[in-house]
Structures are given as structure tokens and as C-alpha cells.
Amino acid sequence: MALLQIQHYPEVVLTETSVPVTEFDADLRTLAANMVETMYAAPGVGLAAPQVAVLKRLVVIDCGDKEDPKLVVAVNPEIIERDGESYEEEGCLSVPDYYACIKRSERVRVRFQNLQGEVIEFNAEGLLAICFQHEIDHLDGKLFVDRLSSLKKGIFRKKYQKIMEQQQEQL
Numbered sequence: 083m084a085l086l087q088i089q090h091y092p093e094v095v096l097t098e099t100s101v102p103v104t105e106f107d108a109d110l111r112t113l114a115a116n117m118v119e120t121m122y123a124a125p126g127v128g129l130a131a132p133q134v135a136v137l138k139r140l141v142v143i144d145c146g147d148k149e150d151p152k153l154v155v156a157v158n159p160e161i162i163e164r165d166g167e168s169y170e171e172e173g174c175l176s177v178p179d180y181y182a183c184i185k186r187s188e189r190v191r192v193r194f195q196n197l198q199g200e201v202i203e204f205n206a207e208g209l210l211a212i213c214f215q216h217e218i219d220h221l222d223g224k225l226f227v228d229r230l231s232s233l234k235k236g237i238f239r240k241k242y243q244k245i246m247e248q249q250q251e252q253l
């Protein structure tokens with residue numbers, strides 16, 4: 083297994099739409115395993131393939147904790163039902179050191195395939211529901227900051243530029 087390089091905003095690959103996975107082969111399993119390793123090392127609670135510059139509809143999510151991991155590897159995930167509203171703080175491994183509250187659905191029903199290609203459906207709520215919505219956005223070329231109001235997006239751009247300049251100075 084290997085750690086993959088996480089792409090950061092404003093890399094163009096993060097704005098592109100990923101294509102559905104059709105081959106459930108060893109390459110897919112290797113990619114998924116490397117994404118899981120990369121997510122845990124970061125550490126993060128979710129990672130989508132475009133964040134490691136692979137434009138395939140694959141996400142890995144673990145909203146559990148060390149004592150009780152809850153890993154989900156979801157191929158071609160989609161939200162088939164949603165209801166309620168939540169407004170929780172989010173971050174993203176592709177947008178380092180920036181957090182903001184984002185409007186999402188409170189509960190979702192998700193459908194995806196596992197690495198064997200079997201279709202799975204379940205209901206998610208709370209952090210897991212937010213994670214699915216956040217990660218599926220990545221597959222459509224959308225970051226959580228794209229969901230900010232234009233006013234807040236302007237503030238984000240200024241703040242983020244400062245964060246990037248500080249990181250450059252530290253190098």
C-alpha cells in the first residue's frame with residue numbers, strides 16, 4: 083500500500099466531474115486501499131478519489147473512532163432520498179486549515195456498490211450523512227467552500243490566501 087498525494091484547492095482536478103466505476107478489479111481494490119491509508123494518515127473522516135487526482139466515482143469514509151472504526155468504501159455512491167436540514171462545521175483535506183458551517187440534509191438514504199460490485203443501500207444521519215454529501219460533492223467537482231454564500235466565499239479566498247502564504251513561509 084502507499085500514501086497518495088492529496089490535491090489542494092485551487093487544483094483544477096478538484097473541479098472536474100468523476101466518471102462511474104465499471105471495472106471491479108484489483109486496480110480498484112488497490113486504489114481503495116491506498117485511499118483508506120491516506121485518509122487515516124491525514125487524518126480525515128472522508129476522502130474522494132478526485133482528491134488524489136483520480137477522476138473515478140469512489141469515496142472512503144470513516145466517521146467512527148480508533149476504538150470503533152466504521153469504514154465505508156463506496157463505489158458510484160448516490161443520494162436517493164433526503165430530508166431535514168443541518169448546519170454543521172465542515173473541513174476538507176483539500177482545503178487545509180479552513181472550516182465553515184454548511185447547509186446539508188440531515189438524513190439521507192444512500193445507494194452505492196461495494197468493491198465486489200454488490201449494491202448496498204442504507205440510511206445515514208448526523209456526521210455520516212454530512213460525510214456522504216460532502217464526498218459525493220467531490221465526485222461532481224464541488225468543494226464545501228463552493229456552497230458558501232458569495233460574501234463568505236470572498237472572505238474564504240482572502241483567509242485561504244493568507245493560510246497558503248504562511249505555509250510557504252514555513253517551508
Ligand code: NI
Pocket residue numbers: 173174175176216217220
Ligand atoms: Ni473534502
